[in-house]
Structures are given as structure tokens and as C-alpha cells.
Amino acid sequence: MADTALAHGADHGAPHTTTGLSNNKLGMWIFLGSECLLFGGLISTYMLYKGRVSAGPQPDQIYDIPFTSVSSFVLLMSSLTMVLAVSAAHRRDDRNTNLWLTVTALLGATFVGGQVYEFTAFYREGLGFTTSLFGSSFYTLTGFHGVHVTVGIIMLMALVGMVRRNRIPGSKAETVELIGLYWHFVDIVWIVIFTLVYLIPS
Amino acid sequence: MAIIERPSAEIAVAGAAPSGVKPSEALGVFKRPAASTSWKDWLVTVDHKKLGIMYGVAAFFFFIVGGVEALLIRLQLAGPEGKILSADQYNQMFTMHATTMVFLFVMPMVSAFANYFVPLQIGARDVAFPRINAFGFWCWLFGGIFLNTSWFLGGAADGGWFMYAPNSSTLFSPSHGIDFWVLGLQITGIASLTGAINLIVTVLNMRAPGMKLMRMPIFTWMTLVVQFLLLFAMPVITVALFLLSFQRSFDATFFDVAAGADPLLWQHLCWIFGHPEVYILILPSFGIVSEIIPVFSKKPLFGYPIVAMSGAAIGFVGWGVWAHHMFASGLGPVSVAVFSMATMAIAVPTGVKIVNWIMTMWGGKLSFTVPMLFAIGLVVQFTIGGLSGVTHSVAPSDTQQTDTYYIVAHFHYVLFGGAIFGLFAGFYYWWPKIFRKQLSESLGKWNFWLMVIGMNMTFGPMHILGLQGQPRRMQVWTEARAGEGFFNIGFWNRIASLGSFILAVGVLLFIINIIYTHKSKKVAIAPLDPWDARSLEWMTANPPVEHNFDSIPTVNNLDEFFHRKYAEDPNTHEVRQVATAEEVLAELNAHPDEHIHMPSRSYWPILVSLSLPIICYGLIYNRLLMGVGAAFLLLTMFGWAMEPSTAPDDDFDPPAPGEGGGHTKELAPLG
Incomplete structure (x- = not known):
């Protein structure tokens, strides 16, 4: 909520802030900075433990690289559709904003669906959450990422509803852009995870 | 709640025309609460000053709780074979003493000062995200209460404040104490993270015209550095706490050594958080004394840019020294050498600050008021604690000192002698600003001297105890092994216990001082600018x-308020007073802004944060309760998002042409 006295000018166009960035956007950037360290901690834990398999399957025995590549591609494409949504919002084109937001949410949901499938497949192959250090750290890392994508999907769908009912205060384009920042961040984190977890052999 | 459609008080003050008020459409239960003067207003307030006071009062309550825990520890150690606490109770006592003092006293007390004074010091009307600010306070309070309910539900956490795994796993710590600890700190962690984002945005984005970064008061500077430290340190401890709670609640294997786990994982994560944390605790107090020493020396702060930048340097280097907490864990010679050097290096910017404070006092017209005494107390005692800290950076020496009372002596000198003395300096300095009355100077001097004597009697002997080999966290010492003569640990333990009670009397005098100041009719209302201060909050x-x-x-100078009161005579180069504080304020208020929008009160911050302890109790006792808590969380978040952005009685500007009357449905999606 940026409706304090100083940001008052936001209703009438340019926000009156010291940096020129709106409070919400600066807040989102700073929050994402913090998220880097959250994933940094989780990724470090995984890197430390990926080779420690006291029981159950080894990483390279269960990873299905082609399948995960496809779902990664889907997630990366959702960044493209997110950009299209932001661009439509800047053009004040509500119809296309909503269209691309919905497509982004669907692509994200496809990725999460792929992750659910992958988790069940791994579980059937004998990798439970408590099986080994590898199992615990794998599910924790990718699970945290999956939760972030899911939260993103909820935000996208809420945004679609709010755009449709014309219930967004201040600049609509900026609100779409904020969710976009979060969404791109989650995608970039996945590029790191996909490379470190799946592509580099243990 | 009845909503009376009328212009609110602040509009009347601002002189805005009541005809400009257009109450927004009421949205049933999603209405904003109206302004009121009852106690209920404190539950729904988003005012940074009220939240600051609430942080302060609640944190001081936890200070007393943590202090009683400390006194019990000292009673136990006052004689050989102490019988006051069992070994198990003793473990809980030192764990909760540290947790309370760090997470429930110093950090929130810093939040109290930052919330109250940062917007005032930068010339803002509130923080960037007022509802999130309120949410952070309630999260912290509920987290702290949740943490302390463990005392009544089968015992508190007993693993020491850094809670080393695997000792903290269910195998070695089967009671629920550590579950409460882990989950309670997760909740208070949310408060730290949201507070960090909020204050960083506030400082970067909401400065008054002309308030450049290098014109900000040092307290604001240190707050900014600390909030960046919190921003990056909190997620690391969050990961560690998640790993531990997954292990304890869902049988994950992170710290299961039989499965090949590395016990150093927890230590690294804990200290990557933990070392920046010690700067999080001390830097705000550095900021407070950097405000106080110039005022009572009648001189500008010596080397202002150096003080600001050395604080930032401490913030950076603070990330590269964490493993000096782990010299005894077998890191290997290269790591030990690197961290040893880095630790020596971080003493430099800290020493720079001490030199700056001394140079500020040098040649100044010193007045030894109570805030100044506490500030000087910090400078002296922190220097002692800092020097014993440098001895830790020497790894071979540190290996001898690890886990002895020497470490306890060191960090109490920097945290009690430093951080808490800084906070007390702040209490006395800013009391008239917040509560209109000045705390009694004579009682304050008793308060100060008893605390100095008590603090040095308690923690000074611990250097000797530690070097004699008394391990920390042992619940007893025995006469047979106490040693002879000057180094008899029995003697020094008794001195330390006696000192702790003198310290407690000192703190008690502070409370008596508050009661006396506000009950006694003899204490008059303080003048507007009792200390002849320098910065905008005055x-x-x-x-x-x-x-x-x-x-x-509009800010034209560092120490803007001072420059409005004093000017240099162009002929004689003599600085003399050109205006009183009252005149400066009257001039500033001569042309008040119109249509001041203040953020409206909200029910949702307290309700959203209330769901978090419910979820956590559910996680420990009953998964069904967890579901109820989660549902409550979702509902309240929905309420938060659907809340109109202004209260019905708020000042309202007419909508800009072309916006089509959408103003009645304005919602605040992000916070």
C-alpha cells in the first residue's frame, strides 16, 4: 500500500518519490534480493548433499532429462507471454493483458503439473522425502520452487480478476509489471536449478 | 462499528476544507476502521509512531522476562553445586535468555526506534508500507508469545541459542521446546523481513526534498545498513529453520549423521545469519550515540561521511567473518587463516567509529546528561568488548577460549555494554519527544551508575573465569575444582552474581524513573527542544x-534543524543563535500542506498475523488445527486485498477527469 501522504501524487501520474521508482516496485526488487539468498541457501544444501545417497536411487538413475527439459521450456516460454502481458498493459489493452496473463498462468500450471508428475514418478522409483540426504534436499529445493510458481499462478489469476473488474488502484501497467518481476525471478531461479540439479552430473 | 461521516482530526489540523470530503462507498465488512481514541485504536493502527511505541513497550516486557532468566542463571552459579535449577531447566534458561534478549528485546527495540524516528528524521509522514508495518509488529509479538508459551507446554527449547544440529534433532531433544523455538523464530523472521523491505523503501524513496543520502542523520544511515543486513540474513536462517523443522516434523534427513549428513551444514547456515546478526544488534546503537554525542558536545559529528561509510563497510565485511565462530570445528588451515584475517579487518571500521566519537567530544562543550553518560558508557564498554573480540580472531587463542566464559564476557560487553547502553541512551534522549516529559536526571544518573557497576561486576570477572577454563552452559561448578587464590572461580562467580543483581536494581530504577516522571506533578512538560538537538525529528x-x-x-544541510537555529556571523565568524526551536517550528508550520492523506487504519494486519501461531500450534499438536489456521490465513489475506484504500471519513481528493468514478473501489493489492 503506497497510499501515504508523499506518494499521494501517484493518483495523478508520476509518483513523487526520491528515487523516481514507485514504492511498490522498489519494494518488489528488494524482496527479490532477499529471495536470492533463500534459494542460495537451499541450492547450497542440495549441492552439498546431492552425492550422499545412503539408500534408494542415485540422481542420474532417476532424472528424466528430456521430460524436465520440456517442462523447463514451457516455464521459460511463460516469461515471454508475461512480457507480452506487461506490454499489453502498457498499451492499456485490457483484453490482451488478460489473455496473456491467462496464458502465462496456464503455462505455469503446466510446469507445476509436470513437477507433480515427476515427484510421483520418482517416489515410485524409490526416492522418498526421507530416503536419503539427496531425496530430502532434492524435494525441498524443487518443492520450494514449485510453491513459488504456484503463488505466482495465484497472483496472476487474481490479477486477471482485478483487471476484468477494473479494481486496480494507481497504474494498472505497473501492477502487472510487479507480478511480472516476480514471475521472471522465479523463472531465472529455475534456470539455475535446472542447470545445477539436472544437467551437471553428480 | 459505526462509521461517522465527518472530516477526521488531521484534516482539521491541516486546514483542509471539509467540503472536499467524499466518503468512499462502504463495502460491508471490508470497511476501514474509523479513527477513535479508545484502546482499540491501537489494535488497528498503522501509524509508525504508535507502532514504534508498541514495539518498545512489548520489547521492554521481554527484556524483563529475559532479565529474570539471567538472574536465575546467576543465582544457580552463585554457589558451588547450585540447586536452584535442574540441569534440564538450566539448559532451557540459557537458551531462552539468549533467544529473548536477541530476538525479543534488542531487535524489536531497534525496530521501535527505527519505526518512530526514521520517518521523522528524513522528513516523511509515514513509512512506505504502513499496513505491512503493522503486520510486522503483530507477527513479531505473536511469534514471541508463541515462543514463550513453550514454558507452559512441556518445557522450552534447550539447545542453546545457536541450536546446533544434530543435537537439536528429535533424537537428542525429544521435547517440543525446539519445535516452538523453530516455528516461533520463523514467525518473528517474517516481521524482520517485512520490516527490512519497508524501512529500506522508506529511506530510499520517501526523503524530504533536499534530504540527500549524505545529509541523513547517522541513526537513519545505520538503520538502512541494518535493514540490508536483515534483508539478506533472514532468508538464510529461514532456510536453516525450515531444514530443521522438516527434520523434526517430517523425518527429513538433513542432519542425520547416520545417513551421511554434515554437521557443519547447520553451523554454516546459522552463522552466515548469526554474524551479520551481531551487527544488526549493535549498529543501531552506534547510530543512536552518533546522534547523541554531537548534541551534548555542541559540535557537529567529527567525520560524518567516514562514520556513515564505516557503518556500511561493517555491513559488507560482516558477511565474510562468520566462520570465526567455528574455529574449533576443524575447518582446515586455509579457511581458518582467511576468516582470521577478515575478522581482524572488521575491527578497523569499528575502531574508526570510536575515534570519530572521541574526536567529536574532543574540545567540545560537554554536558554530562544521562543520555550522554550512556553514550560514553557504550564507547568505553564496547571498546573493551571489541578488544576481547579481536583476541578471538587469533585462531590459536580462540581455540582455547571457545565455549568458555571468556566468550560470554566478550559478547556481553559488546551487547549489554554496547547495544543495550545505546538503547538506554536513546530512551533518555528521545523520551521528551515521545512522551512530552523528560525523565529525571538524578534518578537517571543512579540508573546509569548502577548499570555500569553492575555490568562490569557481572561480566568483567567472566574474562577470568573463562581463561581459568570454566565452560559456558555448565549448570554447576564445584568447590573442589575451583582453584586457589586470585583465580579461585568460586570467588569470581560470587562477584558476578552479586553484580547481576546490582545491574537488575539499575534497570529497576529506570522503571521507577518512568513511573516517577509520569506520576509526579513536580515534573513539568519538557520544552520543545530540551537538548538543543540537531536533526529533523526535533x-x-x-x-x-x-x-x-x-x-x-526542505533540507539544505546536514543537521538541518541546527542550521535553522544557528547561523555564522559573516564578520566575526561567530556561530550564534538566530531562532529558537519554537520559532523554527512556527515558521515551518506557517504554510501547512493541504489535503494530507494519512494511511487509514486496518483490521487485517492483526488478523492475518494471528493465523500464523494457529498454524504453528497445529503443526506441533494437531494437523487439523493447522488446516483451520491455513484457512483463516487465506480468508484474512483475501480481506486484506479487498479492503478499500481509504477509510470512509478520510480526506478525499476528487478523481482526476477520465478515471470514471473508479475511486470508490480503489483497492490496495500489494500491501
């Missing part, structure tokens, strides 16, 4: 009005 009424400044000042 350019407001005592206490500041809800919107802080009737008109936002």
Missing part, C-alpha cells in the same frame, strides 16, 4: 502530530 511537536509535519521541510 522539528516537530512533542509528540509529533499524526502526520508528523504540517508542511514537509
Whole structure:
């Protein structure tokens, strides 16, 4: 909520802030900075433990690289559709904003669906959450990422509803852009995870 | 709740025309609460000053709780074979003493000062995200209460405040104490993270015109550095706490050594958080004394840019020294050498600050008021604690000192002698600003001297105890092994216990001082500017009005308030007073801003944060309760998002042409 006295000018166009960035956007950037360290901690834990398999399957025995590549591609494409949504919002084109937001949410949901499938497949192959250090750290890392994508999907769908009912205060384009920042961040984190977890052999 | 459609008080103050008020459409239960003077207003407030006071009061309560825990520890150790606490109770006592003092006293007390004074010091009317600010306070409070309910539900956490795994796994710590600890700190962690984002955005984005970064008061500077430290340190401890709670609640294997786990994982994560954390605790107090020493020396702060930048340097280097907490864990010679050097290096910017404070006092017209005494107390005692800290950076020496009372002596000198003395300096200095009355100077001097004597009697002997080999966290010492003569640990333990009670009397005098000041009719209302201060927060009424400044000042100088009161005579180069504080304030208020929008009160911050302890109790006792808590969380978040952005009785500007009357449905999606 940026409706304090100083940001008052936001209703009438340019926000009156010291940096020129709106409070919400600066807040989102700073929050994402913090998220880097959250994933940094989780990724470090995984890197430390990926080779420690006291029981159950080894990483390279269960990873299905082609399948995960496809779902990664889907997630990366959702960044493209997110950009299209932001661009439509800047053009004040509500119809296309909503269209691309919905497509982004669907692509994200496809990725999460792929992750659910992958988790069940791994579980059937004998990798439970408590099986080994590898199992615990794998599910924790990718699970945290999956939760972030899911939260993103909820935000996208809420945004679609709010755009449709014309219930967004201040600049609509900026609100779409904020969710976009979060969404791109989650995608970039996945590029790191996909490379470190799946592509580099243990 | 009845909503009376009328212009609110601040509009009347601001002189806005009541005809400009257009109450927004009421949205049933999603209405904003109206302003009121009852106690209920404190539950729904988003005013940074009220939240600051609430942080302060609640944190001081936890200070007393943590202090009683400390006194019990000292009673136990006052004689050989102490019988007051069992070994198990003793473990809980030192764990909760540290946790309470760090997470429930110093950090929130810093939040109290930062919330109250940062917007005032930069010339803002509130923080960037007022509802999130309120949410952070309630999260912290509920987290702290949740943590302390473990005392009544089968015992508190007993693993020491850094809670080394695997000792903290269910195998070695089967009671629920550590579950409460882990989950409670997760909740208070949310408060730290949201507070960090909020204050960083506030400082970067909401400065008054002309308030450049290098014109900000040092307290604001240190707050900014600390909030960046919190921003990056909190997620690391969050990961560690998640790993531990997954292990304890869902049988994950992170710290299961039989499965090949590395016990150093927890230590690294804990200290990557933990070392920046010690700067999080001390830097705000550095900021407070950097405000106080110039005022009572009648001189500008010596080397202002150096003080600001050395604080930032401490913030950076603070990330590269964490493993000096782990010299005894077998890191290997290269790591030990690197961290040893880095630790020596971080003493440099800290020493620079001490030199700056001394140079500020040098040649100044010193007045030894109570805030100044506490500030000087910090400078002296922190220097002692800092020097014993440098001895830790020497790894071979540190290996001898690890886990002895020497470490306890060191960190109490920097945290009690440093951080807490800084906070007390802040209490005395800013008391008239917040509560209109000045705390008694004579009682304050008793308060100060008893605390100095008590603090040095308690923690000074611990250097000797530690070097004699008394391990920390042992619940007894025996006469047979106490040693002879000057180094008899029995003697020094008794001195330390005696000192702790003198310290407690000192703190008690502070409480008596508060009661005396506010009950006694002899204590008059303090003048507007009792200390002849230098920075913007004193350019407001005592206490500041809800919107802080009737008109936002334009800043032309470092120490703006001072420069408005004093000017240099161009002929004689003599600095003399050109205006009183009252005149400065009257001039500033001569042309008040119109249509001041203050953020409206909200029910949702307290309700959303209330769901978090419910979820956590559910996680420990009953998964069904967890579901109820989660549902409550979702519902309240929905309420938060659907809340109209203004209260029905708020000031309202007419919508800009072309916006089509959408103003009645304005919602605040992000916070």
C-alpha cells in the first residue's frame, strides 16, 4: 500500500518519490534480493548433499532429462507471454493483458503439473522425502520452487480478476509489471536449478 | 462499528476544507476502521509512531522476562553445586535468555526506534508500507508469545541459542521446546523481513526534498545498513529453520549423521545469519550515540561521511567473518587463516567509529546528561568488548577460549555494554519527544551508575573465569575444582552474581524513573527542544502530530534543524543563535500542506498475523488445527486485498477527469 501522504501524487501520474521508482516496485526488487539468498541457501544444501545417497536411487538413475527439459521450456516460454502481458498493459489493452496473463498462468500450471508428475514418478522409483540426504534436499529445493510458481499462478489469476473488474488502484501497467518481476525471478531461479540439479552430473 | 461521516482530526489540523470530503462507498465488512481514541485504536493502527511505541513497550516486557532468566542463571552459579535449577531447566534458561534478549528485546527495540524516528528524521509522514508495518509488529509479538508459551507446554527449547544440529534433532531433544523455538523464530523472521523491505523503501524513496543520502542523520544511515543486513540474513536462517523443522516434523534427513549428513551444514547456515546478526544488534546503537554525542558536545559529528561509510563497510565485511565462530570445528588451515584475517579487518571500521566519537567530544562543550553518560558508557564498554573480540580472531587463542566464559564476557560487553547502553541512551534522549516529559536526571544518573557497576561486576570477572577454563552452559561448578587464590572461580562467580543483581536494581530504577516522571506533578512538560538537538525529528511537536509535519521541510544541510537555529556571523565568524526551536517550528508550520492523506487504519494486519501461531500450534499438536489456521490465513489475506484504500471519513481528493468514478473501489493489492 503506497497510499501515504508523499506518494499521494501517484493518483495523478508520476509518483513523487526520491528515487523516481514507485514504492511498490522498489519494494518488489528488494524482496527479490532477499529471495536470492533463500534459494542460495537451499541450492547450497542440495549441492552439498546431492552425492550422499545412503539408500534408494542415485540422481542420474532417476532424472528424466528430456521430460524436465520440456517442462523447463514451457516455464521459460511463460516469461515471454508475461512480457507480452506487461506490454499489453502498457498499451492499456485490457483484453490482451488478460489473455496473456491467462496464458502465462496456464503455462505455469503446466510446469507445476509436470513437477507433480515427476515427484510421483520418482517416489515410485524409490526416492522418498526421507530416503536419503539427496531425496530430502532434492524435494525441498524443487518443492520450494514449485510453491513459488504456484503463488505466482495465484497472483496472476487474481490479477486477471482485478483487471476484468477494473479494481486496480494507481497504474494498472505497473501492477502487472510487479507480478511480472516476480514471475521472471522465479523463472531465472529455475534456470539455475535446472542447470545445477539436472544437467551437471553428480 | 459505526462509521461517522465527518472530516477526521488531521484534516482539521491541516486546514483542509471539509467540503472536499467524499466518503468512499462502504463495502460491508471490508470497511476501514474509523479513527477513535479508545484502546482499540491501537489494535488497528498503522501509524509508525504508535507502532514504534508498541514495539518498545512489548520489547521492554521481554527484556524483563529475559532479565529474570539471567538472574536465575546467576543465582544457580552463585554457589558451588547450585540447586536452584535442574540441569534440564538450566539448559532451557540459557537458551531462552539468549533467544529473548536477541530476538525479543534488542531487535524489536531497534525496530521501535527505527519505526518512530526514521520517518521523522528524513522528513516523511509515514513509512512506505504502513499496513505491512503493522503486520510486522503483530507477527513479531505473536511469534514471541508463541515462543514463550513453550514454558507452559512441556518445557522450552534447550539447545542453546545457536541450536546446533544434530543435537537439536528429535533424537537428542525429544521435547517440543525446539519445535516452538523453530516455528516461533520463523514467525518473528517474517516481521524482520517485512520490516527490512519497508524501512529500506522508506529511506530510499520517501526523503524530504533536499534530504540527500549524505545529509541523513547517522541513526537513519545505520538503520538502512541494518535493514540490508536483515534483508539478506533472514532468508538464510529461514532456510536453516525450515531444514530443521522438516527434520523434526517430517523425518527429513538433513542432519542425520547416520545417513551421511554434515554437521557443519547447520553451523554454516546459522552463522552466515548469526554474524551479520551481531551487527544488526549493535549498529543501531552506534547510530543512536552518533546522534547523541554531537548534541551534548555542541559540535557537529567529527567525520560524518567516514562514520556513515564505516557503518556500511561493517555491513559488507560482516558477511565474510562468520566462520570465526567455528574455529574449533576443524575447518582446515586455509579457511581458518582467511576468516582470521577478515575478522581482524572488521575491527578497523569499528575502531574508526570510536575515534570519530572521541574526536567529536574532543574540545567540545560537554554536558554530562544521562543520555550522554550512556553514550560514553557504550564507547568505553564496547571498546573493551571489541578488544576481547579481536583476541578471538587469533585462531590459536580462540581455540582455547571457545565455549568458555571468556566468550560470554566478550559478547556481553559488546551487547549489554554496547547495544543495550545505546538503547538506554536513546530512551533518555528521545523520551521528551515521545512522551512530552523528560525523565529525571538524578534518578537517571543512579540508573546509569548502577548499570555500569553492575555490568562490569557481572561480566568483567567472566574474562577470568573463562581463561581459568570454566565452560559456558555448565549448570554447576564445584568447590573442589575451583582453584586457589586470585583465580579461585568460586570467588569470581560470587562477584558476578552479586553484580547481576546490582545491574537488575539499575534497570529497576529506570522503571521507577518512568513511573516517577509520569506520576509526579513536580515534573513539568519538557520544552520543545530540551537538548538543543540537531536533526529533523526535533522539528516537530512533542509528540509529533499524526502526520508528523504540517508542511514537509526542505533540507539544505546536514543537521538541518541546527542550521535553522544557528547561523555564522559573516564578520566575526561567530556561530550564534538566530531562532529558537519554537520559532523554527512556527515558521515551518506557517504554510501547512493541504489535503494530507494519512494511511487509514486496518483490521487485517492483526488478523492475518494471528493465523500464523494457529498454524504453528497445529503443526506441533494437531494437523487439523493447522488446516483451520491455513484457512483463516487465506480468508484474512483475501480481506486484506479487498479492503478499500481509504477509510470512509478520510480526506478525499476528487478523481482526476477520465478515471470514471473508479475511486470508490480503489483497492490496495500489494500491501
